[in-house]
Amino acid sequence: xxxxxxxxxxxxxxxxxxxxxxxxxxxxxxxxxxxxxxxxxxxxxxxxxxxxxxxxxxxxxxxxxxxxxxxxxxxxxxxxxxxxxxxxxxxxxxxxxxxxxxxxxxxxxxxxxxxxxxxxxxxxxxxxxxxxxxxxxxxxxxxxxxxxxxxxxxxxxxxxxxxxxxxxxxxxxxxxxxxxxxxxxxxxxxxxxxxxxxxxxxxxxxxxxxxxxxxxxxxxxxxxxxxxxxxxxxxxxxxxxxxxxxxxxxxxxxxxxxxxxxxxxxxxxxxxxxxxxxxxxxxxxxxxxxxxxxxxxxxxxxxxxxxxxxxxxxxxxxxxxxxxxxxxxxxxxxxxxxxxxxxxxxxxxxxxxxxxxxxxxxxxxxxxxxxxxxxxxxxxxxxxxxxxxxxxxxxxxxxxxxxxxxxxxxxxxxxxxxxxxxxxxxxxxxxxxxxxxxxxxxxxxxxxxxxxxxxxxxxxxxxxxxxxxxxxxxxxxxxxxxxxxxxxxxxxxxxxxxxxxxxxxxxxxxxxxxxxxxxxxxxxxxxxxxxxxxxxxxxxxxxxxxxxxxxxxxxxxxxxxxxxxxxxxxxxxxxxxxxxxxxxxxxxxxxxxxxxxxxxxxxxxxxxxxxxxxxx
Numbered sequence: 001x002x003x004x005x006x007x008x009x010x011x012x013x014x015x016x017x018x019x020x021x022x023x024x025x026x027x028x029x030x031x032x033x034x035x036x037x038x039x040x041x042x043x044x045x046x047x048x049x050x051x052x053x054x055x056x057x058x059x060x061x062x063x064x065x066x067x068x069x070x071x072x073x074x075x076x077x078x079x080x081x082x083x084x085x086x087x088x089x090x091x092x093x094x095x096x097x098x099x100x101x102x103x104x105x106x107x108x109x110x111x112x113x114x115x116x117x118x119x120x121x122x123x124x125x126x127x128x129x130x131x132x133x134x135x136x137x138x139x140x141x142x143x144x145x146x147x148x149x150x151x152x153x154x155x156x157x158x159x160x161x162x163x164x165x166x167x168x169x170x171x172x173x174x175x176x177x178x179x180x181x182x183x184x185x186x187x188x189x190x191x192x193x194x195x196x197x198x199x200x201x202x203x204x205x206x207x208x209x210x211x212x213x214x215x216x217x218x219x220x221x222x223x224x225x226x227x228x229x230x231x232x233x234x235x236x237x238x239x240x241x242x243x244x245x246x247x248x249x250x251x252x253x254x255x256x257x258x259x260x261x262x263x264x265x266x267x268x269x270x271x272x273x274x275x276x277x278x279x280x281x282x283x284x285x286x287x288x289x290x291x292x293x294x295x296x297x298x299x300x301x302x303x304x305x306x307x308x309x310x311x312x313x314x315x316x317x318x319x320x321x322x323x324x325x326x327x328x329x330x331x332x333x334x335x336x337x338x339x340x341x342x343x344x345x346x347x348x349x350x351x352x353x354x355x356x357x358x359x360x361x362x363x364x365x366x367x368x369x370x371x372x373x374x375x376x377x378x379x380x381x382x383x384x385x386x387x388x389x390x391x392x393x394x395x396x397x398x399x400x401x402x403x404x405x406x407x408x409x410x411x412x413x414x415x416x417x418x419x420x421x422x423x424x425x426x427x428x429x430x431x432x433x434x435x436x437x438x439x440x441x442x443x444x445x446x447x448x449x450x451x452x453x454x455x456x457x458x459x460x461x462x463x464x465x466x467x468x469x470x471x472x473x474x475x476x477x478x479x480x481x482x483x484x485x486x487x488x489x490x491x492x493x494x495x496x497x498x499x500x501x502x503x504x505x506x507x508x509x510x511x512x513x514x515x516x517x518x519x520x521x522x523x524x525x526x527x528x529x530x531x532x533x534x535x536x537x538x539x540x541x542x543x544x545x546x547x548x549x550x551x552x553x554x555x556x557x558x559x560x561x562x563x564x565x566x567x568x569x570x571x572x573x574x575x576x577x578x579x580x581x582x583x584x585x586x587x588x589x590x591x592x593x594x595x596x597x598x599x600x601x602x603x604x605x606x607x608x609x610x611x612x613x614x615x616x
Contacts, residue, residue: 026300028266030259031099031187032085034115039076040083044097045255047071049232050089058084058110071233071255084110087232095228099259100172100188102196107172107184107226116270119200126207128274128306129163131326132393132533135433135522136214136440137162138401141170142177143443143503147194147202154202158209160446160515161522164308165206166214166277168402170199174225175458177499179402180216181279182223182457186263189271196271203272212274214308215267219260220283221245225459241285251286261296268297268307275308275326282315294324310396316368316384321394327438330395332369334404336360337428340547340567341418351375357543364435364551364563365541367395392436392536392553399432400442402453409476409490411452411502413444423591423606424567426517430590430608431565433521434529436536436553441518444504448514451506454491456499465494524587528612532556545572548603558615564598565608572603584613 033041042055046067054062057079065073065087079085084104086094096103100111137157144150150165157165170190171183180190189199203213221243222229229236230247236256237247250256267273276297281290294309301307311320312329321328336352336359338344345353352359352369354376359369370384387394398404405411418425433439444451455472459465472490491498535556544550547568553561562580566572579599586595591607598609 026265028099028262029255030262031097031101032111032113034081034113035076038078038080040079040081040113041074041076042085042097043099044073044087044232045071045236045259046073046087046232048234049073052088052090053232054088056086056088056094062088071235079113081113081115083113085113086110089231093231095231096185096226098185098229098233099262100185103172103185103188103191105191107174107188111188114196119197119204121200121272122204123207126272127304128212128308129210130306130534131308131438133530134164134212134308134393134438135162135525136164136166136396136438137443138166138168138216138440139443140168140179140402140502141190141193142499146192147198151198151202151205154206154209154211158211160519161526162211162441164212164214164274166440167216169216169218169279171218172226173223175460177456177458177496178223179406179455181218182225183218184223184226186217186219186260187266200271207272212306212308214275214277214310215271215273216277216279217264217267218279219249219263220280221249225461225464238285243283243285248283248285251284251289257289257292261293264293264297265300268301274306275310277310277312277329279312281311281313281320282317287315287317290320290325291323298324316370318368318371318385318387318390321387321390327394327396329401329440330363330367330397330437332359332367333363333395333397333437334399334401336363336369337399337432337567338404338414341414341421341424341428344417348377351377357545357547357549360567361541361543361549361551364549365538367392367437392538393438393533395437396440397432397435397437398440398442399428400445401440402442405442405453406455409472410488411454411491413450413452415448415450416452421569421606424569427565427567427590427606427608429517430521430588430610431563431567433518433525434563434588434608434610435551436529436533436538436561439525444506446515446518447505447511448508449504449506450508451504452501453504454498454502455493456502457493458496458499459494468493521588524610528587529555529561532559532561536561544575544577544603546570548572548575550577560613560615562611562613563608564603564611566603566605569605571605573601575601575603577601580611581613583616584611586610587612 035041053065056062067073088094097111101114102112104110104112169180169183172185172188172190173183176192206213238250241248308326310327311325336356339349339352339356362369367387368384371386372382372384375383532555536553539552539554541551548566550564587610589595589609591604594604594607594609
C-alpha cells in the first residue's frame with residue numbers, strides 16, 4: 001500500500017528556486033518505525049524507482065511497492081524489532097534503507113528494524129551546559145577504541161577541564177576505518193565503534209561527569225561507496241550544480257530538507273547529544289535552508305535543554321550566527337596563528353601572510369579576519385560578512401583540528417612543524433585558551449602528541465582505493481596543503497598502517513608537562529573567565545610590534561580582561577601601551593617575569609600574559 005503524507009507534497013506551481021515552507025510535525029517520515037500495535041511502518045521516498053521495487057523482510061515474502069504521485073511509499077508490516085530488511089530494485093540489486101537506524105553488517109547489506117528508546121538513562125534530567133562554558137575536545141571515536149574506549153577516557157578529560165566532547169562523524173560508512181566524512185547512512189551509528197547501547201552509555205556517562213557531547217554531521221554530500229539514493233530517488237540531487245563529491249544535494253525539495261531535519265532531531269533526541277557541528281556548510285547549494293534547520297531543531301527541543309549548533313563555513317556567513325547557530329569554527333584565527341608559528345605561506349596561508357599581526361588583532365577583536373574583503377588568492381571574490389554585534393563566544397578558536405592536520409600531506413602536528421619554537425607554541429596555546437572565544441582542542445594536543453593525523457580509508461573496491469590515492473597525490477603535487485618532500489612517498493590512505501600511525505595518545509618525555517600546562521590554563525579559564533563570559537564584548541585589539549598584539553574585553557560583571565602576546569623570537573621593548581593598573585590581577589604568564597616586564601612596557605619573546613582588572 002502507499003500513502004502521501006500531506007505535509008510532504010511539492011507545490012507544482014512554486015518556483016524551483018524557492019525553499020519550501022518548514023514542516024513542523026516531528027513524526028518521522030523516513031525509515032522503519034515500530035508502531036504501538038506491534039507493526040512496523042516502512043517509509044521510503046523513491047520517486048524514480050523502477051517498477052520492480054519491493055520490500056524484502058527476512059523470513060517473509062517480498063512486498064511489491066509502488067510510489068504515489070509524489071514519490072512516497074508507505075506500508076505497514078507485522079514484523080518485530082530486529083528484523084532484517086532491504087529494498088529490491090531489480091533482480092540484480094538490493095539496497096539498504098537510506099534512513100536505516102542500524103545495519104546488519106556493512107553499508108551495502110540489510111538494515112535492521114530498530115525501536116526507539118530501549119535505554120534507561122541514568123541522568124534523565126541532564127539539560128546540558130551553557131555555550132559560554134564550552135571547552136571543546138574533538139576526537140575520532142575509532143582511534144579512541146570505540147564508544148567503550150572513549151567512555152573510559154572521559155574522567156581524565158573532565159579533570160583536564162574539557163566540558164564538551166565533539167565526536168567526528170559516526171554515520172555508517174564503507175569499510176572498517178574512515179574519518180567519517182564519507183558516511184552514506186546518516187541515521188545509522190557506525191557499528192565498528194560499538195553498539196547503539198554503548199553509544200548511549202558513552203553519552204550518559206559524559207552527562208554524569210558534567211560534560212556535554214556534540215556530534216559532527218555531514219549534510220553537504222554523501223560518501224563515494226554505498227550511496228544508492230540516485231538509483232531510486234535521483235531527484236534527491238541537482239543536475240545543474242556539481243560539487244567536489246558529485247551532484248549537489250537538492251535542498252529545494254521538501255522531502256530532502258525533511259530527511260536531514262529528521263536526522264538532526266534524531267541524534268538530539270534518541271541519543272541525547274547536546275549539539276551538532278555541521279561540516280562545510282558552504283558546500284550546501286541552498287544555504288537558505290540552514291536557518292530553517294536551526295528553527296526546526298529548536299522548535300522541537302524543550303527550551304530547558306542547552307542545544308548547541310555550530311557550523312564550519314568557509315564563506316564566513318556571520319548572519320547565520322544571528323539565525324539560530326551558536327558559533328562557527330574560526331578558520332581565519334587558525335590560519336593567521338599557523339602562519340605566525342610556522343611561516344608557511346602555501347595554499348590558503350598566503351591570504352594571511354601580509355600584515356599577519358594586524359590580522360590576529362582583528363581576529364581577537366571581531367572574530368573573523370575576512371568580513372567582506374577580497375583575498376589575495378581570489379581578488380574578485382569578497383569573502384565573509386560583518387560580525388558587528390556578535391559576542392566572542394560566536395567563534396570557535398583552535399590551533400589544530402582534523403582538517404588542518406589531516407589535510408596535510410603527512411599529517412604533521414604543530415609540535416612537529418614548530419619544533420624549533422616550543423615557547424612560541426606555548427604562548428599561542430595560552431592565547432587560544434584564555435581569549436573569550438570558545439577553545440577547541442584536537443585529540444592529543446593535551447599530551448604534546450607528535451603522532452601524525454593522516455587521511456585514512458578502507459575501500460574494498462580497488463578502483464576506488466586507487467582513485468583516492470591518485471586524488472591525494474594530485475592535490476599535494478600542487479602544494480595545496482603542506483609540502484611533500486620529493487624523496488618521501490605519500491602515505492597510502494587505504495593501508496591499515498596509515499590508520500594505526502594516527503593513534504594520538506603516545507607518551508613522550510614532555511607529555512606530563514603539556515598535560516599540566518593545558519590543565520592549568522583551563523583551570524584559569526573555568527574559575528576566572530567563564531563565570532564572567534556571558535555578555536562579554538571586545539573593547540579593542542591592536543598591534544604593538546612585529547608579532548606582538550594586545551587585546552581587551554569588557555566582561556559581564558564590568559571587569560576588564562587583557563591579553564598581551566608576543567609570538568615572535570625577539571623581545572619587544574618600548575611598547576606603546578598603557579601600563580597595567582595596580583589593581584590588575586595576573587591570571588597567567590607563559591614566561592616567568594613577563595608580567596613585570598610588561599609593567600616596563602616590554603614583552604619577552606614567545607610569551608603570553610593575561611590580566612584581569614576588577615570593575616571599580
